[in-house]
Amino acid sequence: STRGITALAPDGIPRVVDHLSEITGAIGLDTPLADEWGFVVPLLARERLLGLLLVSAPASVPLPRRDRVTLERLST
Secondary structure (H helix, E strand, C coil): HHHHHHHHHHCCCCCEECCCCCCCCCCHHHHCCCCEEEEEEEEEEEEEEEEEEEEEEECCCCCCCHHHHHHHHHHC
């Protein structure tokens, strides 16, 4: 929902979520998400928020910098 997207990316900037369980309520889910990290990438077009991309992985698998940069480029 728009409310969930706004809650996860209020400023339109990609961000890391340390534990997906922290955002369960923000995206309107009743069941908790896995205890993984996530990278939230807002998808923008002409300064309008269209949706978001959520990339996640187990906590033991870090997000490489080059992958983070690639995902941030997807935002615009």
